Amino acid sequence: MQKCTKEMPGPVSEKVDRSNDYDVVIIGGAFSGSASAILLKRRFPDLKVLIVEKSEVFDRKVGESTSEVSACFLTRVLKIGRHLSINHVDKHGLRMWFHREGNNCPSKVTELGPAFQGRLPTFQLNRLKLDTHLLDEAVELGCELVRPATIKDLELGGAGNNKITFKPNDGETREVTAGWVVDASGKASLVPRKLKIWKSNADMHPVNAMWSRFKNINDLDSEESVEAMGGVNTQVLAQRGFSTNHLMGYGWWSWIIPLDNGEVSVGITWDERIFTPPKDGSMSERLKEHLLKHPIGNLMFKDAVAVENDNRYYKGLPYYSEKIAGDGWTIAGDAAGFMDPLYSQGLDFCSHTVYTSYVLMRKHFNGECLKEEMMKRDGEYKRSYFYWFDAIYKNKYYYIGDAELMFVAYLLDISTYFIGPVRLVYEDQDTEFSKMPYDGPAGTVFAKFMRFYNSRLVRLAQKKIKVGKYGDKNLDHRFLSTNAFTPGPATLKLMFKGIKIWLWAEIRYAFVRPSMASEPSTMTPLPQAGDYKQA
CATH class of the missing domain: 3.50.50.60 (FAD/NAD(P)-binding domain)
Structure with missing residues (x-):
């Protein structure tokens, strides 16, 4: 049951020594x-x-x-839901697209994401x-x-x-x-x-990002896109074009976010230990060159035009106080x-x-x-930061390009997020927003569980590389969540589904000794045996 803490407006206490200015x-x-x-x-x-x-x-x-937590803050705490609904775009979930190098047919790519729009409000913001x-x-x-x-x-x-x-x-x-x-x-x-x-946390997580904005995009829900994608999967009732779409590869991912004026925000984030983006040309030219190598990116951006003087680059993204x-x-x-x-x-x-x-x-x-x-x-922020980082992001870019492993991460990461932070902030905004996520006894237990399965998925990626199976389900698969994530017990079904897929992968590769070679192949989405470096 949601608690409502009403803070009535009032004057500053007379006990406070107030500054002159x-x-x-x-x-x-x-x-x-x-x-x-x-x-x-x-x-x-x-x-x-x-x-x-x-x-x-x-x-x-x-x-x-x-995400759902920040949307709760915007709508329940700041109470600007009307502004968001009128001036911004409703988000239709997070969607990921995988492919294998050498196959450029949009109808063959593997799709990962929800079948329906989420039950809680989320937005694509201007x-x-x-x-x-x-x-x-x-x-x-x-x-x-x-x-x-x-x-x-x-x-x-x-x-x-x-x-x-x-x-x-x-x-x-x-x-x-x-x-x-x-x-x-x-x-x-x-x-x-x-x-x-x-x-800086770049030594542990050396990720960089660059981004731009484009217009004249071919939307994923257009007649051309649906035909090129072979009619796409009829289980998906959400609008793919209004999802946050991610193109996924070994050591990198690109975001595609629709904006209110018809343009899209596009960027690439990569782990410099594994991947190097195109180097020649302007930032928008480099981005477009990269996008066109992915079947979904090519479908959407083949005629796209970059918005002038609207790009950024950040090296060494992670840091903390x-x-x-x-x-x-x-x-x-x-x-x-x-x-x-x-x-x-x-x-x-x-x-x-x-x-x-x-x-x-x-x-x-x-x-x-x-x-x-x-x-x-x-020390509360630092504790929470590293609980979250170790649980979700540490070395994730080693398995981020494998559809099977990312489906496990998607189910477990998001279900634990809904069972923990999302449920808590919707129940009691004043109490839960006043402390950092995962900084408490129950949160610590969840963080340790998440850290464990994240490390195991990294290990499984290493094993799949050794036997040449990395990305083996990046074509002709549909990893869809047909049950919506909610803050309630129904999300446990999605968590158990993720655990089942994870354990089956552990069994399949139980007797594989991982490769411990030096540098991975930086440009291919599908590394070969020996192309893995443990960080």
């Missing part, structure tokens, strides 16, 4: 900064909040696809619209906004004694005092870098860390860090002692 200064006005401001001003209308945003206007950053909407709401609630402006200096002197120096692009440098500083600066991670608590809160400061969103975009869970962590920051400051401005809360928060 601002109670809270938020660095960054996009999703995490604006959401933090909205939550604070709804609870404490008299709070003096300043938002310092570096950009004059927002761009269309990635992070367009939501981040420019979303970030702008949230910032406008924060300003309407009474927050002061300075943009564009650059942070010049931070002095974190403790609650009530922080100093922020910033320079508006069209004005003089200003120095203000703040009771609290919220770092929502995104990948700039100003506070973690200043405090030297920012850490060892702490996300201290005396008078807190970190929210991508400033706290990032892991991997495969399951679109970047906004999940943003949602949790935004709300944990809000709860901490809510207690402070209620006049409560934060000593116990600070001890609780110390």
